[in-house]
Amino acid sequence: MKKVKVKKYKPGKLKRRENLMGYVFVLPWLIGILGLVLYPLIQSFNFSLNNIIMLPSGRVMQFIGIDNYTRIFLKDPTFILDLKSYITETIIAVPVIVAFALIIAMLLNGKIRGRGFFRMIFFLPVIIASGPVMTQLVDQDAATIPMLNLTMIQQMLNQYLPGFLAEGISSIFSNMITLLWYSGVQILIFLAALQKIDTSLYEAAKIDGGSAWECFWKITLPTIKPMLLLNAVYTVISLSNNDQNSLITLIYTTMLSATGGYGYASAMAWCYSIIVTVIVAVFALIIMGRKDIYERRAKKYRREVKKQERLARKIRKRGLKNEQRNAKKAA
Amino acid sequence: MRKKKLVSLMLVAALGMSMLSGCGKDEKDTNTNPTPTPSSSNQGDNQGDNQGDNDQQNASGLPAMTTDQITLTYMHFDSENLVKEVAAAFMDKYPNIKVETMAYVADGEYNNTLLNLINTGETPDCFMILGNCDFALSNAVLGDMTQYWENDPENQNILSTINTAKLGYYGTDKKLATPMKFFPDAIYCDLNVFETLNLEAPNTEWKWDEMVAAIKAATNTTAGTYGFNQFHSLVTYYPVANDPNCIGEFGWDGKEYHMENWAKGVNTWAELLNGKYHAPFGDTDEMEAWTGDRTMWAAYSGKLGFQIDAFWTYLNLFDTPEYRQRGMEWVPYTTPLSESGATFGVLDFGGISTSTEHPREAYELLKWMGWGVEGWKTKLKALKDVETYKEAPLYKQSMPCPITLDEAIWEEFQQSFFPTAQTRKYESVYNPIDEEPQVTAEEDTKYGKYFDAFFKNCKKPVPFGDCQIPGFSNFLSTSYFAVGETPGVEDQVRLEGKDANDFVDQLQQKGKEANQAALDQAKLAYGHLNPPVELNY
Numbered sequence: 120m121k122k123v124k125v126k127k128y129k130p131g132k133l134k135r136r137e138n139l140m141g142y143v144f145v146l147p148w149l150i151g152i153l154g155l156v157l158y159p160l161i162q163s164f165n166f167s168l169n170n171i172i173m174l175p176s177g178r179v180m181q182f183i184g185i186d187n188y189t190r191i192f193l194k195d196p197t198f199i200l201d202l203k204s205y206i207t208e209t210i211i212a213v214p215v216i217v218a219f220a221l222i223i224a225m226l227l228n229g230k231i232r233g234r235g236f237f238r239m240i241f242f243l244p245v246i247i248a249s250g251p252v253m254t255q256l257v258d259q260d261a262a263t264i265p266m267l268n269l270t271m272i273q274q275m276l277n278q279y280l281p282g283f284l285a286e287g288i289s290s291i292f293s294n295m296i297t298l299l300w301y302s303g304v305q306i307l308i309f310l311a312a313l314q315k316i317d318t319s320l321y322e323a324a325k326i327d328g329g330s331a332w333e334c335f336w337k338i339t340l341p342t343i344k345p346m347l348l349l350n351a352v353y354t355v356i357s358l359s360n361n362d363q364n365s366l367i368t369l370i371y372t373t374m375l376s377a378t379g380g381y382g383y384a385s386a387m388a389w390c391y392s393i394i395v396t397v398i399v400a401v402f403a404l405i406i407m408g409r410k411d412i413y414e415r416r417a418k419k420y421r422r423e424v425k426k427q428e429r430l431a432r433k434i435r436k437r438g439l440k441n442e443q444r445n446a447k448k449a450a
Numbered sequence: 451m452r453k454k455k456l457v458s459l460m461l462v463a464a465l466g467m468s469m470l471s472g473c474g475k476d477e478k479d480t481n482t483n484p485t486p487t488p489s490s491s492n493q494g495d496n497q498g499d500n501q502g503d504n505d506q507q508n509a510s511g512l513p514a515m516t517t518d519q520i521t522l523t524y525m526h527f528d529s530e531n532l533v534k535e536v537a538a539a540f541m542d543k544y545p546n547i548k549v550e551t552m553a554y555v556a557d558g559e560y561n562n563t564l565l566n567l568i569n570t571g572e573t574p575d576c577f578m579i580l581g582n583c584d585f586a587l588s589n590a591v592l593g594d595m596t597q598y599w600e601n602d603p604e605n606q607n608i609l610s611t612i613n614t615a616k617l618g619y620y621g622t623d624k625k626l627a628t629p630m631k632f633f634p635d636a637i638y639c640d641l642n643v644f645e646t647l648n649l650e651a652p653n654t655e656w657k658w659d660e661m662v663a664a665i666k667a668a669t670n671t672t673a674g675t676y677g678f679n680q681f682h683s684l685v686t687y688y689p690v691a692n693d694p695n696c697i698g699e700f701g702w703d704g705k706e707y708h709m710e711n712w713a714k715g716v717n718t719w720a721e722l723l724n725g726k727y728h729a730p731f732g733d734t735d736e737m738e739a740w741t742g743d744r745t746m747w748a749a750y751s752g753k754l755g756f757q758i759d760a761f762w763t764y765l766n767l768f769d770t771p772e773y774r775q776r777g778m779e780w781v782p783y784t785t786p787l788s789e790s791g792a793t794f795g796v797l798d799f800g801g802i803s804t805s806t807e808h809p810r811e812a813y814e815l816l817k818w819m820g821w822g823v824e825g826w827k828t829k830l831k832a833l834k835d836v837e838t839y840k841e842a843p844l845y846k847q848s849m850p851c852p853i854t855l856d857e858a859i860w861e862e863f864q865q866s867f868f869p870t871a872q873t874r875k876y877e878s879v880y881n882p883i884d885e886e887p888q889v890t891a892e893e894d895t896k897y898g899k900y901f902d903a904f905f906k907n908c909k910k911p912v913p914f915g916d917c918q919i920p921g922f923s924n925f926l927s928t929s930y931f932a933v934g935e936t937p938g939v940e941d942q943v944r945l946e947g948k949d950a951n952d953f954v955d956q957l958q959q960k961g962k963e964a965n966q967a968a969l970d971q972a973k974l975a976y977g978h979l980n981p982p983v984e985l986n987y
Contacts, residue, residue, distance in 0.1 A: 172975045173565055173589040175573040175805035179978045200933055282935060375561050377584035377921050377968030 166385035173381060180382075187386035198387055201365050202394065207287035209398055212298055213354045215291060220302040220350060224309030225339075238310070245303035254362050257297065264295050294363075301357055305350040312346040313339070341413070344406065351402040359395045366391055511601040513810050520808050521548040522815050525564060525577035526800075527556035528631065529847045531839065535832040536825050540818045547811060561585050575812040576819075578630050578800040582916045582923045583620060587972035592626040592801040594983055598813040599625040607855045608821050611792060611910045615697035618799060620920050621704060621969060622985040627801035630820035631850040633761040634795040634908035635682055636782035637661070638768060641896075643668060643675055643755050651781075654903035658691040658786040662718065668755025669727045674740065677727035678756040679748035682794075684722070685940060688715025690794045690912045691786035699915035699922070700961065707961045713950035720944040729754055752776050756783075760796070762848045765867065771884055781900035784907040795911025798850075799918070804979055821853035830862055833879075840882040855909065864905050865889075871898030921961075921968030929960040 172179040276285035370387045373379035530553040537549040560580040618627040652664040665677035689701040689711040701708035729748035730736035738744040741751045749757040768780035785794040802812040818825035833845040852859050865876040878889035915922035932938040942948045976983040
C-alpha cells in the first residue's frame with residue numbers, strides 16, 4: 120500500500136505574526152524569571168546547605184549538608200509554632216477573602232448607581248494600603264473593626280473550639296479589615312469573569328423558571344470556577360508574602376541573628392515555600408477536583424457515545440469480515 | 451494598526467528594560483569572591499601598613515591622618531542634613547578626604563541594607579548599626595579599633611559608662627563599636643497634675659522607691675488621674691537602678707545576667723499594672739471611660755502623673771503650644787539613679803568596617819559623626835541654624851545629646867534648646883514654627899532646675915541589651931517573649947499571677963547560652979578574616 124505523505128500544516132503570515140507578538144509579550148516575564156528569579160532561587164538553595172558568613176571582604180560558605188533543615192524541625196521550636204499558626208490562619212482566611220470578593224464583585228456587577236465609584240473604592244486599598252502603609256495601619260490598630268469586642272469573641276472561641284482553631288479564627292476577627300483590604304484584586308478578577316458570562320444563559324434559565332439562587336449555583340459558579348481557583352491561589356500567595364506574616368518576619372530576623380544567618384534563613388525560606396506550594400495544591404484539588412453534576416453527566420454521556428461508536432465500529436468490522444469469509448467460501 | 455504595534459513593542463521593550471535596570475553593576479569590585487582580600491581586618495595592629503610615610507604618632511597619641519587623596523563612605527540613619535553639615539566640616543579640615551554619606555531610614559530594613567551593601571562589595575568605610583549587634587558580629591562587619599580608641603585622649607572625656615562598662619567591646623578584648631547617638635530616657639512628670647493633687651513634685655535625684663511612691667501618689671481615683679504610662683518598660687529600669695554592677699538589661703554585668711533584680715522589677719511592674727496605677731491602654735473601653743476618646747494617648751489627657759518616654763518627646767510634643775495650652779507642664783526626670791549614679795539611656799552604635807582601606811581616617815570620620823568635640827561644634831552650629839532649616843529645624847528632628855562631656859558643648863547644647871536655672875551664656879534658639887523663642891524666661895524659672903538636674907544626672911547611661919549584649923535578641927525571641935501559644939514571661943507574671951523569681955534560674959541559663967553561642971559565632975567569623983582577628987572572651 121502506498122504511503123500517503125501528509126503535508127505539514129504551515130501557519131499563515133498573520134498567524135505567525137500573532138505568535139511572534141505573543142512571545143514578545145511573554146519575553147519580559149521570561150527574562151525576569153531567568154535573570155532575576157532563577158539564579159537567586161538556585162543560590163538560596165545553595166545557601167540553605169551552607170553556614171554563611173557575610174564578611175565585608177567576601178562571602179565565606181561552609182558546606183553543612185542538611186543540618187540547617189534538621190535544625191529547623193528538630194531543634195528550633197519557633198519555626199514550627201509559627202508555621203502551625205500560619206497554616207491555620209491561611210486555611211481559614213482564604214475562603215473568607217474569596218467569598219467576600221465574590222459577593223462584592225456580584226454586587227458591583229449589578230446595575231447600581233455610582234458603580235464605577237464603588238469599584239474604585241474597593242480597589243483603592245490595593246494601591247494605597249500596601250507595604251509600609253499596611254504596617255503603619257496595623258501598628259495603629261486600624262486592622263480591626265473598632266466596635267468588635269475581640270476579648271469576648273476570643274473567650275467564646277476558646278470555650279468551644281480547640282486551641283489552634285480558636286486562635287486561627289480569632290486572628291481572622293482581629294485582622295478583619297486587613298483581610299477585606301486584601302480583596303481588591305480578587306474582586307477585579309471576579310468582576311471580569313462575571314462580565315464574560317453570556318447573559319442569554321440567564322435569560323434561558325429564567326424562562327425555564329430558574330430563580331436567582333439557582334442561576335448562581337448552576338450558571339454563575341460553574342462558569343467562574345477557573346477564576347475561583349485563580350483567586351484562591353492569588354490569595355494564598357498574597358497572604359504568604361506580606362509584611363504582616365509572622366513567618367516572613369521570623370525568616371528576616373533569623374537572617375540577622377547571631378546564630379542564624381543567610382544559610383539558616385534560606386533553609387527556612389525553602390521549607391516555607393514548599394508549605395505554601397502544598398497549600399496552593401490543596402486548594403487547587405478542592406476547587407478543581409470536584410466537578411459539578413452537569414459536568415459529570417455530560418462526561419458520562421460523552422463516554423456512552425464513545426462506547427456506542429466503538430461497538431458500532433466493531434459490529435461493522437465483524438460484518439465486513441463475515442462478508443469476506445463468505446465470499447471466499449463461495450469462491 | 452502599524453502605529454499600535456509599534457507602541458506595543460515599545461511598551462514591551464520599556465518593561466523589559468525597567469525589569470533589568472536593577473541588574474547594573476558598577477566598576478567597583480563586587481567582592482562576591484569567597485577569598486578575602488588582603489586589606490581586610492587591617493585595623494588596629496596593622497594600621498601602619500596602610501599609612502606609609504604618614505604612620506607617625508601625632509600629638510594626640512593617634513597615627514597621623516593620610517595626605518593622599520581618598521574617599522570615605524559613611525552610612526547612617528541620622529538626620530541627613532546634619533550629617534552633611536558635619537561631613538562638609540570634616541572635608542574642610544581634611545581637604546584631601548572626600549566624604550560620601552549614605553542616609554537610610556531607621557527601620558527594620560536598615561541592617562539588612564548594610565548586609566546587602568556588604569554582599570555587593572559596597573561596604574561603607576564606617577557606619578551606624580541599628581539596635582541588634584548580632585548580625586554585625588556574626589558577619590565580622592565591625593573592624594577592630596582598639597588601638598585608636600585607647601590611644602585617643604578625647605575618649606577619656608565622654609559619657610563615663612562607655613569606658614567603665616566597656617560598651618562596644620561586646621565582652622571581648624576588642625573595641626569593635628562605640629555609641630554614636632545618645633538619648634537619655636526620660637520619665638516626664640506633669641507638674642500641673644502634682645499641683646492639682648496638692649502634691650510636691652518628687653526629688654530630681656530620686657531612687658527607685660521614691661519613683662514608685664510618686665507613681666502611687668499621682669494615682670487618684672477621685673481626681674481621675676493615673677500614675678504612669680510607659681513607652682519603655684519599668685522592667686528594664688529596675689536592675690539599672692538597683693544593681694551598681696549592672697551595665698545592661700536584665701542585670702547584665704558584662705559576662706552574665708543577674709536576674710534576681712529583673713525579677714523584682716517584673717513583680718513591681720505587674721503590681722503597678724494590676725493595681726491600676728498604669729493609665730488605660732489605647733483603644734480600650736477603659737480609655738474611653740477615662741478620657742471620652744478611645745484612641746487618646748494617655749499623655750495627652752492632662753490627667754497623667756508620669757509619662758515614660760523618649761528624650762525627643764519633649765521638643766517634638768510636650769513643649770509645643772498644643773500641649774502647653776492644655777495646661778500640661780511636662781518636665782523630664784532621669785530614670786531612678788543607682789548607687790553608682792547610672793541611669794538608663796538609648797545608645798545607637800557605629801563602627802568602622804573590617805574591609806576599609808583607611809581605618810585611621812574612617813575612625814576619625816566616625817568620631818566626628820558621633821562623639822568628637824569638633825563634630826559636635828559643627829552639629830550645634832547646624833542645629834541652631836533656624837534660617838536655613840526654618841521649615842523643619844534640625845533640632846526638632848530627634849536631636850540626640852552630646853556624648854562628649856566637654857562642658858562648653860553641654861552648656862551650649864542645653865541653653866540653646868532647653869530651660870536652665872543657671873545664668874545663661876547662650877540664648878535660646880528662635881523657634882521658627884511657633885514663631886517665639888524656644889525657651890522663654892518664664893520657662894527658665896519654672897522648669898530650669900528640672901532640666902539642670904536631668905542633664906547632670908543622665909551622663910552615666912546604661913543602654914538596651916540588644917545593642918551591646920551578643921545573643922540578647924535571640925535569647926528574647928526564643929526564651930522570653932511569647933512562643934506559639936505560650937505567653938511571654940512578663941505576661942505570665944502579670945496576667946497569670948506567676949512569680950518572676952521562679953523564672954530566674956532558667957532564664958539566666960538560657961541567656962548565658964545565647965550569649966556564648968553568639969560570641970562563638972563572632973569568633974568563628976573574625977577567624978575568617980585575612981589576617982584573622984582573634985576575639986578573646
